[in-house]
Structure formats: C-alpha cells, structure tokens
Amino acid sequence: MLSLGVNIDHIATVRQARRTVEPDPVAAAVIAELAGADGITVHLREDRRHIQERDVRLLRQTVRTHLNLEMAATDEMVAIALEIKPDYVTLVPERREEVTTEGGLNVAGQVSRLSDVVGQLQGSGIPVSLFIDPDATQIAAAAQVGSQWIELHTGRYAEASSETEREVELSHLEDACNQAIDLGLRVNAGHGLTYWNVGPVARIPGMEELNIGHSIVSRAVLVGLDRAVREMRQAMGLSLGVGPT
Ligand SMILES: CC(=O)[C@@H](O)[C@H](O)COP(=O)(O)O
Ligand SMILES: NCC(=O)COP(=O)(O)O
Numbered sequence: 585m586l587s588l589g590v591n592i593d594h595i596a597t598v599r600q601a602r603r604t605v606e607p608d609p610v611a612a613a614v615i616a617e618l619a620g621a622d623g624i625t626v627h628l629r630e631d632r633r634h635i636q637e638r639d640v641r642l643l644r645q646t647v648r649t650h651l652n653l654e655m656a657a658t659d660e661m662v663a664i665a666l667e668i669k670p671d672y673v674t675l676v677p678e679r680r681e682e683v684t685t686e687g688g689l690n691v692a693g694q695v696s697r698l699s700d701v702v703g704q705l706q707g708s709g710i711p712v713s714l715f716i717d718p719d720a721t722q723i724a725a726a727a728q729v730g731s732q733w734i735e736l737h738t739g740r741y742a743e744a745s746s747e748t749e750r751e752v753e754l755s756h757l758e759d760a761c762n763q764a765i766d767l768g769l770r771v772n773a774g775h776g777l778t779y780w781n782v783g784p785v786a787r788i789p790g791m792e793e794l795n796i797g798h799s800i801v802s803r804a805v806l807v808g809l810d811r812a813v814r815e816m817r818q819a820m821g822l823s824l825g826v827g828p829t
Contacts, residue, residue: 586786587622589652589774591797596626596634609635610642616800617649623671625774625795627654628661631680637664644668652795654715657689657701666708673705674735674772676715684798685775688717688737691725699729706730713772718753718760727767734764735772735795738785742776754784765790779803 595612599605613624624647626635643651650671655661656678665673675698677689691698691714702712713733716722717740726734736757744750757773764771773785774795786794814824 586791587793588620589623589625589772589793589795590616590621590800591625591627591774591795592616592801593625593627593634593797594801596636596639600634609639610646613643613647617647621649623650623652623793623795625652625654625674625797627676627685628664630656630658630660630678640664640668640670644670647671652713657694657698662701662704665705665710669708669710672711672713672733674713674715674733675701675731685715685737686739688719688722689714690722691716691729692721695725695729698731702729702731706732718756720760720763723760723763723767723769726764727769731769733770733772735774736760736764737775738773738777739775741785742778742781750781757785758788761788761790 592609592612595607595609599607599609609626616624624643626640626643628635628637628640640653652672652674653665653668653670654674654676655665657675675689676685677687679686698714705712711733712731713735714726714731715735715737716726718736723734738757741750741753741757744753761771770792771790772793772795773791776798777785777794777796778799782794782796785791817824
C-alpha cells in the first residue's frame with residue numbers, strides 16, 4: 585500500500601536562516617504524524633545547511649512512525665547513522681554547491697564502496713535505500729550492492745516542461761519500478777513532487793512510499809499565515825479580524 589513520507593528539511597531551513605530555535609523540525613514531525621504522515625524524512629547534509637545532528641537525535645526519540653535519514657555515503661555520516669539508528673537510511677549524492685539534490689547516486693560507478701557502506705548499515709539492522717535515477721544500469725547496480733530499497737529520483741518528471749516530456753519521464757519511472765521489483769528491490773520515489781504532479785506517480789503499481797517535502801512546507805507557510813497573523817494581533821492585545829479598509 586502506498587504511504588507518504590514527509591520531508592521536514594525546509595522547516596529547518598527557515599530556522600537556520602536566523603540560527604534560532606524556531607520553527608523546530610521536531611515539533612513539525614509531531615504535527616505531520618498527527619496529520620497522517622506515514623514516515624518522517626530528514627536529510628542531514630554535510631554542510632548542515634538545514635537539519636542538524638541535534639534534530640536527528642531528538643527525532644529518533646520522538647518519531648512514532650519511521651525515521652528515514654537521507655545522507656551521503658561518507659565515513660562521518662555512516663558513524664552518525666550507526667549511533668543514532670534511524671529506521672532506515674537513504675544514501676544520496678551530495679555536492680556542496682548544489683541548491684538541492686540534482687541527480688541520483690552513481691551506484692554503478694562505486695559498487696565496491698557502496699557494498700561496504702550498505703553492508704555496514706544493514707549489518708547493524710538499518711535497512712538501506714539508494715536514491716537513484718530511473719536508469720536500468722543504476723537499478724541493476726543497486727541490487728548488486730545488496731540494498732533492500734531504492735528511491736527513484738522524480739526530479740526530471742517534476743521539471744518536465746511539456747506534457748509529452750512528462751509522459752516520457754513517467755514511463756521511465758514506471759519501467760524502473762518494474763525492473764526493480766523484478767530484481768527483488770522495494771521502491772520509493774521522491775523529489776520535486778507537488779500537489780499538481782503527484783497523482784500519476786502515486787498510481788504507479790508497486791510504488792511503496794513517496795517522500796515529499798518542499799511542496800508541503802511551502803503550502804503550510806501559506807495556509808498557516810492567516811492564523812499566524814491573527815494570533816500575533818491577539819498577542820499584541822489588538823482586535824481580531826480587521827482587514828484593510
Ligand atoms: C535526496 C532528496 O531528493 C531530497 O530529499 C533531499 O532532501 C534534497 O535536499 P534538500 O532538502 O536540501 O533540498
Ligand atoms: N527524497 C525526496 C524528499 O525527501 C523530498 O524532496 P522534496 O519534496 O523536498 O523535493
């Protein structure tokens with residue numbers, strides 16, 4: 585059955601813009617779970633631009649669904665994961681100067697290193713997913729390195745500039761999902777999914793979890809702003825419900 589993993593990185597992005605304590609991703613995770621999130625995803629980047637180690641440690645104690653830790657396959661991150669023990673780890677590629685994750689992990693190009701990392705994590709009871717493009721070579725390599733899951737990068741589908749292009753990208757995701765399932769892998773997907781483009785991806789047979797963050801946090805800011813302004817007026821002792829005259 586399909587489930588929703590909510591990525592709360594960009595709650596932390598707002599906090600880090602001021603290096604303060606709000607909004608707290610730990611509180612955001614509670615609200616997301618109460619609203620129906622089936623899992624919480626955070627990406628602890630090497631440059632710590634949003635999620636901090638403190639967040640992952642606290643989330644490990646508070647998340648009641650499952651905690652998916654996205655991270656680069658570096659020794660530092662592996663040590664953190666082995667200590668904190670998230671419910672699973674998704675290995676992702678990282679480039680410091682990127683605005684967000686630009687492509688999938690090149691699994692085929694680092695089979696030996698990734699076999700080692702996957703072995704270490706899964707050997708200590710942490711299932712591993714690999715964030716990869718919907719590409720036959722990468723999917724075969726994901727099975728080869730022994731990971732249990734993959735997460736298909738939906739960025740190219742999300743950024744398609746025409747309906748025809750979107751259909752082509754969707755068919756790549758469908759083919760990739762079928763290939764992975766045939767190889768015994770379990771399949772998630774995510775990146776750039778929105779309220780407008782999620783439907784066709786959600787209907788791909790065999791897809792287990794969609795991880796969605798930026799679009800949900802963006803919407804939360806807008807749908808929550810009305811209440812936030814009203815509550816500030818109240819805190820200031822001003823009358824409520826007064827709009828521009
Ligand atoms: C791996 C991936 O696609 C995202 O989940 C990731 O978290 C993106 O990184 P940012 O949240 O920093 O954009
Ligand atoms: N792995 C994808 C993810 O967690 C969320 O990506 P986005 O919705 O923030 O683009």
